[in-house]
Amino acid sequence: MQPGPRARGPPSPGSSMEPVAPAQSTRNAEIPPSLAEATGLLALDTIGEGVGMVEAGGRLAWANATLRGCSPSLREHVLRVSGQAIHIFNTQWGGVNGGSGGMPRGKKFTVQDGERFFEVICSPVDESAAERFGIDAPRADAEEAAGPVRRVVSMVWDATSGKRLQGRIDAIDASGRELARIDNEAVSKLRPAERLKLLQDKIIGYSKELMQFDHFTIRLLDKRTRALEVVIAEGLPREALEIDLYARPEGNGISGYVAATGRSYICHDVEKDPRYVLGLTHSKSSLTVPLNLFGEIVGVYNIESETAGSFDDEDRQFAEIFARYVALALNILDLLVVERHSTSTTLTRGVASELQQPLDAILAEAEALRAETVADGGHCLARIDEHVAKVRRVLHDLESGPNRVLGEADDARDASPQDDRFTGKRVLVADDEPNIRRVVKEVLTRRGCEVQCAKDGYEACMLLEQGGNELDLVISDIKMPYRNGYEIYAAAQRARDGLPVLLMTGFGYDPHHSVVRASQDGLAGVLFKPFKVDAFLEEVAGAVAPASA
Structure with a gap:
């Protein structure tokens, strides 16, 4: 048996553990001591977290029902880290503070039992407070009695889902960073089509392997027309990709709504959602998130499933994180192309400007030679004129940028x-x-x-x-x-x-x-x-x- 879901969050490991005074409420004052003790034990046995009192040397003095129901291996982990906590507390309190000041703060540990992860918080027991409650100090040998902390209260709960969630977020974050890390020098050696294919393969690969999304489209927003243009698609029929969609909240499907509002959208059942338009042939549910680039919506990332109710808020959170990196990667790639365009144009104009003076000088020299040479030499000078004119035409074409055909x-x-x-x-x-x-x-x-x-x-x-x-x-x-x-x-x-x-x-x-x-x-x-x-x-x-x- 594992610790069940907790009714509320555990105490912060950074909070000071002050002595606990007896209950002062009117109602508790009327409860006989024996009944108050039974009520407290019932409360401890009812909560979903495992709670136990562990003494120096790793002895379990008391445990609630949840901790008693844990696997032997998990209880051993709790006893082990509790012993470590006692040692740390005595070192911090006795060694650093010289025994002065308040009690040391609680210590948090993460332990693994099989394939599951558990969080354990160990809080030191103030023995002076224990005496006021009539609780005797635990027996300890000379080595264990070296410090003021003799026992701790340890609380344990199952943190597997949170651990896995964080692990997946970290994996998505790492993959997203890799996706957005475009090596300018390496990419510049590839043809434009090869660069785009490289990025598309990465996006499709991460979507499938990491996100477990097999049917999806990525549409980019045309700022001038507000049209949502398909740039990457996987697992969807051609007719679904040919539908014209625009960034408008109504009449343009879920993608149009998300692009217009910037809000993610989970469609649990496509047959019952009026916003849904044609997608996967046997689609039952979908998830659509915006491509957010520094606060600006530049497109949408739409995922579809053949099972109804396939997506939840956790999937939405993962998709939003991944979509930000997709937007960044697509933007970086476009910036590299624009930079190449601008650099090429600037370089060409610079070369043309530098060649202008030498070409003028060549023509001037040719004219001077024309006046001095014999008549038969005129053919050579005419060819010089032709060559210079051709160079000027080529430079003019290059200066005109991509809107010319060379030659x-x-x-x-x-x-x-x-x-x-x-x-x-x-x-x-x-x-x-x-x-x-x-x-x-x-x-x-x-x-x-x-x-x-x-x-x-x-x-x-x-x-x-x-x-x-x-x-x-x-x-x-x-x-x-x-x-x-x-x-x-x-x-x-x-x-x-x-x-x-x-x-x-x-x-x-x-x-x-x-x-x-x-x-x-x-x-x-x-x-x-x-x-x-x-x-x-x-x-x-x-x-x-x-x-x-």
Whole structure:
């Protein structure tokens, strides 16, 4: 038998143990001593904690019913730590204080009995108070009588659930810290898609192994549209992921409510909860917590179960702790990409500025030579002029950042009129940057492609619905108004299963993690702006090759 649940918390181990005076209430004064003693013993036998009086040398002088019902091994643990407490009290009181001052404070121990954990608080008995109650001091040999503390009152209770709870919290905390610890140097060696895949694998792994969550989605909040975009999903059907949800308290399911209010939500029975919308095929209950980043709600973490009533406040607490680390990790990864973008742009502009003066000097020298050289030497100087002009064009393209296609001017001048790899291919190009749409269309049209363009995600999806089954390729930016890259990819697959899709992104920026999600489903490739024309054409050729084989 183990100590049962305690009716109220045990005394604090840091509280001073003052002598206990006889009860002074009117009611207790009317109780005969024998009855008062019996009442006290009954109270001690009734409480859920084990209570005992332990004398020096580890002798159990008295125990209540709970302690007597404990396993022999647990009682041995209690006697052992009680003896240790007596020794500590005598050392502290007699050695440090020289016997002066108040009684030493109670001492708390944790003991393990089999697979269970118990807390034990040992409080020293004031022998002068015991004498006032007519209780004789315990017999002790010379060694045991060396200190003023001869016995302790020990209280023991089962702390297994609290210990396990704290252990799980510590494990979640450690895993969360590992999740958020993104090594900039190591991560920078990976392609953007590989970085996102690495983070996703960690989140899925910890969710399953540590949290025991097998069916979940993580949605990030688009601040401009208030849409909740799926970035990571595990164990849920595609139709559940394609539902449009927004951060609004009504009409957008539990996820919309949590994102709008910042309050976690436990759905004990999906059939009885009007806020629940489609999720796991045989879902019975769900738990949804906000992704909280320094007080700002940036998304939601939704977990589903095939069993009704699967989640309680303890699960909610664990999920909220883990979700904070998920939000932090996703934010750090995005910051690294943005930092790379900013650094690359600053570096390019610095290089362009430094090269400007030498290029001007080369042209000035060429003009001087032109005046002095013979007529036949003019061809060499003309080539110098061409090279300088080409360098200026490249620098201009680089300074423009990701909204340029490198080498477009040379391609317009030198491109072959037709290319059998592209002739007759029907391509949809979706990008909210007019320059990208124009250049990509011109490059492909020069090689015999039939190109349609869409200025945003909504228009792209409409064109896919109307004639996507006749297309050979879709090229789309990852971040556009109204739809993200993954949504364009999903729309293309609905139009024709296996329709090749290339996604474009500036310096690897992918706020909705479209690359990872689409790559898992068969994405043809990724283009990182600014890209060169020849690299772009190779990606396009590879994407349409199976259709022409």
